[in-house]
Amino acid sequence: MDAAATAVTVFHRPARDAAFREWLELMAETARAMDGFVNSSVAVTGDPLFDHGFSVTFRSEPALHAFLDSAERAGALSDGAALGFHCKSSDLIFVEGESPPPGIGVFRHSVAHDKEAEFEATEARLVAVSSKFPGFEGAALFPSDGGRWFSVLRFRTERQLSEWLRSDERAAALPELRAKLTEDFTMDAHTTPFGSTVRTVGGETRMTPTWKTAMMVLLVLYPTVMVLSRFLGPVLDRLAAPPWLALWLSQIISVGLMSYFLSPAVASWFRRWLDPIDGASPRVSVMGAAVVVVLYALTLLLFASVRWLQYWDYD
Incomplete structure (x- = not known):
């Protein structure tokens, strides 16, 4: 079953805010007319530190891309550009259950009733602190029905985002934020190059167990070797x-292939098993491990039986 997908478009600060919001309503109407539409939201801009933005969610990633690639949306963007409304970055795509793009943090908040204004002010203060860290590029805050808000934090690189997430300054600011929520915030999952998934739940950072990461690496x-x-x-x-140089060159290539292509691809197949929350139950852990062991056996059988792949038998 396809997972819901959201696109966030960030805009430069418009000269005419009222006209900009009228134009975004037309954009929302365009999205509502497309198959698979779920909802849309306009970013709050009560504080100058917040980016102007528009988010739209569809039932599946193909449905979202159908909207993003549609002639109707292209026409709406062209009309907006003629009015002076220009995109600040490319569209940010978030698929439920998958990692956001590198350097992007997506946080989900359950805001208490009648505390929306206080929450927005607290978020603005948190953004002010994060803006002093290297690589900060912006932040947008989106309200939604039922008090479920989400914020998007943009850093230039994943490492710079991680430095902010681990900082003492952020830790000191979080208690005030939590006081405005009915439950603690969550952060969408991040996956490292070798398959570990990192999530923030209940204010705590959780990571794929080391034994699962080791099984994936093997x-x-x-x-590959x-x-x-x-x-x-x-x-x-x-x-x-x-030999000493040949082994070094071979390891460079193997590490590069694993980091950028092979490990991320295989980790996507085992996303649930590697997730420190969704894959934490004993049943999921055992079933996933069993599948990996079967793949071990198939790999061993392949290289044991196919002579064409047996490098030691070739001159």
Whole structure:
């Protein structure tokens, strides 16, 4: 089943706020006419530190992209540009259950009734503190029905976002924020290059158990090393690379492939199992581990039985 997907568009500060909001209502009407529309929201801008923004959610990622790529939306954006309303960045896409783009933090808040104004003011003070950290690019705050607000924090890199999340300044500011909520905020999951998923729940950062991360690394590492030994090894031998250099070059390639391509792809297949919240139950943990062990066996069988892949039998 497809997961809900949200697009957030951030705009430069408009010269005419009332006209900008009228135009965003037309944008919302355009989205409502598309299949799969769920809701839309206009960012609050009571404080100058908040970005102007518009969010729209659809029942699935394909439905969201159908709206984003539609001629109707392109026409609406063109009309907005003619009025002086220009996008500040490319659209930010958040798919339920998946990590946000690097450097982007998405926080969900259950705001207590009659505390909306206090919550907004507290968020503004929190943004003011975060804006002093390296790489800060902006923040947008979106209200929604039923008191479920969400905020989007943008840093230039994932490392800079992590430094802010771990900072003493942020920790000192959080108690005031929690006082405006009916339950503690949550942060959408982040996945590291080697498959660990990081989530903030109840104000605490939780991470994939080390044993699961180790199992994922082994699942990707073994076939990567075997394939490189079979195909890259002979090339390095023909180039007369000494063993110490050949091994170093092979490791550079294997780490690069695992970090940027293989581990993220495999981690996406095991998203629930790796999630420190959704995959925490013994049943999910055992079932996921069993699947990984079966994949181990299939990989071993492949390299044990297919002579073409056995690098040690080739001259």
